[in-house]
Amino acid sequence: NxxxxxxxxPVDIYEEVLYAGLKNNVGFTSEEFVNAFQSSLKRVRYLFQADQTYQPFIIPGGGTSAMESVTSFLSRGDKVLVVTNGVFGDRWLNIFKKYPVEVDCLKADAGDYVGIESIREKVKQKHYKLITFTHVETSTGVRHPIKESVEEIRDYVDIIVVDGVSSVGAEEVKAKDWNVDIYLTASQKAIGAPPGLGLLVVSENAMKNLKGENIAGYYLDLNNWLPVMRGMEEGKSAYFSTLPVHTVFMLNEALKLVQDExxxxxxxxxxxxxxxxxxxxxxxxxxxxxxxxxxxxxxxxxxxxxxxxxxxxxxxxxxxxxxxxxxxxxxxxxxxxxxxxxxxxxxxxxxxxxxxxxxxxxxxxxxxxxxxxxxxxxxxxx
Ligand code: PMP
The missing domain is CATH 3.90.1150.10 (Aspartate Aminotransferase, domain 1)
Structure with missing residues (x-):
């Protein structure tokens, strides 16, 4: 059939990507795995057009775990603004509802996106610690003008977060040039790997806000994952919680193909x-x-x-x-x-x-x- x-x-996955995960004897401390993770981290920077100043993260889960991990940068009572153009923009509201933060929201009708004017007005009225955008709202296929929006609000908001789950690898994404603090995606979308991993790049500016005292839970507190990312990038094995080893091999192969193209x-x-x-x-x-x-x-x-x-x-x-x-x-x-x-x-x-x-x-x-x-x-x- x-x-x-x-x-x-998930989308159509190349066979060589699937085969890359067919391994019967790779431990999470093996050189083979550490090498694959190390190269994936470098390729993640390229994917998001981030430079060395950005800290990449590859964590289990997917788009939603990457989104929720953003709570690592927040403290009790922080003010957050969610710009939502549909179901996945609304997901940010559902996430933040679970945490002790003050959330405001700007919403667009189905098929539309929130205008830059109203975003600018909102961030001038109140100081927000963090703002979220959804680059491509998957529920409607609407793309938000990220570069233009960020230009308008950069001076007013501390941490600018973009959900690039349906854009990264297929739309122009320039984390560094556009001055985005946190850009995130999932493995199963435009990269063409199986589901199972959330990918993020985090700016130096945002990393200063990654403090021990935050509102994140345990598993998605990026403080716990940071030593793993840093260790792996230096070629040393590290453990916080077992990574989906085989999925990482597949991700690494998919990211290689992206880079080759x-x-x-x-x-x-x-x-x-x-x-x-x-x-x-x-x-x-x-x-x-x-x-x-x-x-x-x-x-x-x-x-x-x-x-x-x-x-x-x-x-x-x-x-x-x-x-x-x-x-x-x-x-x-x-x-x-x-x-x-x-x-x-x-x-x-x-x-x-x-x-x-x-x-x-x-x-x-x-x-x-x-x-x-x-x-x-x-x-x-x-
Ligand atoms: N954000 C967007 C824009 C999405 O399209 C999706 C998934 N369709 C998510 C977040 C959530 O990702 P996941 O299903 O991998 O948790």
């Missing part, structure tokens, strides 16, 4: 595939969820349906050999589907996805122009 996985993570080439490839998919959606007569073209992402496209139910489309398109993702934004529940296009996606994947979607929608009775989507995708690509 040949199937094309156009999902939001080159981050700029990788971004261009994602941009091209995303453009081809959007052209196809609009060509067949449907709309994307993201409202403003400047916010279209390279990694996720939400597709609004007119008559048919999302769950029927997802179930039927699998029979056509393509797996897509459900829409998860509560205010659009059942009304849209998501196409994930990250990792090792190609222009051919865009053509196949659009053609399978057209056939599926036509069969289900959706109001589309069959053939026009593929035509638009082909024109875009040629």
């Amino acid at each position: 040949k199937k094309l996985l156009m999902h939001v993570g 080159g981050i700029e080439n990788r971004i261009k490839r994602h941009e091209k595939v995303a453009g081809a998919i959007r052209a196809g959606i609009e060509g067949m007569g449907l709309n994307v969820v993201a409202k403003k073209p400047e916010a279209y992402s390279n990694t996720v496209t939400g597709v609004m349906l007119k008559k048919v139910k999302a769950q029927d489309v997802l179930a039927e398109i699998v029979k056509e050999g393509v797996e897509l993702a459900p829409g998860v934004h509560p205010s659009l529940q059942g009304k849209y589907i998501r196409i994930g296009h990250m990792g090792w996606v190609t222009p051919n994947d865009a053509v196949v996805t659009i053609s399978a979607l057209e056939r599926t929608l036509k069969r289900l009775g959706e109001d589309i122009k069959i053939g026009e989507g593929v035509k638009a995708t082909q024109s875009y690509l040629s």
Whole structure:
């Protein structure tokens, strides 16, 4: 059963990445593992376009553990501002609710992003210790203008955090040049590794706030992980809690492939595939969820349906050999589907996805122009 996985993570994983984890006898203190971890840490800096002044972390879990570990930089009563464009922006609210901090929030409607003006106004009114952004809101496929937002607020907020789970490895991300303090991602998205790891880079400025006295729990207190990261980078084994050794080998191989392709080439490839998919959606007569073209992402496209139910489309398109993702934004529940296009996606994947979607929608009775989507995708690509 040949199937094309156009999902939001895990995505299609290269065989050499999977094989890198097939090891029967690697201990967590082995030279082989320490070497893999050491090179992964260096590659993480490259991935986020961070330099030596940034401290990389590779921790178990994924996007959410990386997010929650940010509590390591906070003290009781600190003021936090969450800028949320959807479900994963809201996740920050759900996390901070569990901790003794004061949280304010700026929220956008589904398909939109919070305007820079209102963010600037908010941070001028109150001094926030930390602010969070979501680079690409996976629930809607909306990209937030990080560089421009950070420029506006840098002088007002101590620690600027960006969730790059659906952007890192596929969108322009420049932790250092953009002056972002904490940029984070997960292994299963645009890097093309299996799920299981959260990755972060942390600026010198933010590291000054990593104090013993913080509100973090035990497992996700980065104070506990820091000696492991530092030791490993020096080529020495270190232990706090057992790392997913085999997943780290796979991550290291995936990061090597990212580096071999080159981050700029990788971004261009994602941009091209995303453009081809959007052209196809609009060509067949449907709309994307993201409202403003400047916010279209390279990694996720939400597709609004007119008559048919999302769950029927997802179930039927699998029979056509393509797996897509459900829409998860509560205010659009059942009304849209998501196409994930990250990792090792190609222009051919865009053509196949659009053609399978057209056939599926036509069969289900959706109001589309069959053939026009593929035509638009082909024109875009040629
Ligand atoms: N942030 C974003 C933008 C995401 O897309 C996701 C996962 N879809 C997460 C955070 C949470 O990551 P995880 O599921 O790996 O915990």
